[in-house]
Amino acid sequence: MQKVSTDDFSNENFKWLTSQNINVGYAPVNAMRVNFVGELGWELHHPIEYQNHIFDKLMEAGKDLGLKPFGIRAMNSLRLEKSYKLVGTEMSIEYSPYESGLDRFIHPNKGNFIGLEALNKWREKGFENKLVTLEVYNTTDADVLGNNPIYYNDQVVGRATGGEYGFRLDKSMALAMIKPEFATIGQKLKVDILGTMYDAAIMDESPYDPENKLLRA
Structure with a gap:
């Protein structure tokens, strides 16, 4: 997340079960530090017109980390x-x-x-x-x-x-x-x-x- 945003995602600044308005690239996002899979992560809520921009930003930033999409059965x-x-x-x-x-x-x-x-x-x-x-x-x-x-x-x-x-x-x-x-x-x-x-x-x-x-x- 830190690779795609100018906001601070440190544990001290962004605690579990909190939310903040952030940016991902050029997109305004409400980030919630919760998820449905039991790992460190965020849910990103945003206007639908920014969907592709946010997805592309995340996939590019996560390429060297092995980031890949996964489906509903995996979740x-x-x-x-x-x-x-x-x-x-x-x-x-x-x-x-x-x-x-x-x-x-x-x-x-x-x-x-x-x-x-x-x-x-x-x-x-x-x-x-x-x-x-x-x-x-x-x-x-x-x-x-x-x-x-x-x-x-x-x-x-x-x-x-x-x-x-x-x-x-x-x-x-x-x-x-x-x-x-x-x-x-x-x-x-x-x-x-x-x-x-x-x-x-x-x-x-x-x-x-x-x-x-x-x-x-």
């Missing part, structure tokens, strides 16, 4: 290693924010807000799901893709919301919504991938860089 693999949630899969109208693991963002005692009444009714009724991170063992040519049933003793106890192979961890990974009574670290389960049953186990959330040291670097 999905990286986000799963961080247990990052995706709208429409781990976060949707099917699940309450509590089931999706968003507890720390919910403050039911702060006063009335849109959805509070419905959320309280949901809490009183009890939650049917809990989001967990899974390691899937002994996969060969296919990994979890999503909507795979999760079993315990031949009983369906949940479903995978997404999955890929995690190349940084060298593990086959999945996120899944399962019944809360089975949502403990180390719980052994089975997952159906294309009609074949594979062993799986619940692991700690964010298995790649769990303390976010790389994001803060």
Whole structure:
């Protein structure tokens, strides 16, 4: 980033989870020090007419660093290693924010807000799901893709919301919504991938860089 901008991207000046208005070449950009892959990086928000200019600047500056474009499947693999949630899969109208693991963002005692009444009714009724991170063992040519049933003793106890192979961890990974009574670290389960049953186990959330040291670097 420092190669393409006159702004200061040092850790002291541009801390994690902050944003600043910067320039990239001739383009005005709002840079946010967040990303969806779990590495040191920025999201760049800008008027669409500057898209090609910014892309060309970044690719030219990163040539000697081996910078290359990557696709959505690669990003999905990286986000799963961080247990990052995706709208429409781990976060949707099917699940309450509590089931999706968003507890720390919910403050039911702060006063009335849109959805509070419905959320309280949901809490009183009890939650049917809990989001967990899974390691899937002994996969060969296919990994979890999503909507795979999760079993315990031949009983369906949940479903995978997404999955890929995690190349940084060298593990086959999945996120899944399962019944809360089975949502403990180390719980052994089975997952159906294309009609074949594979062993799986619940692991700690964010298995790649769990303390976010790389994001803060």
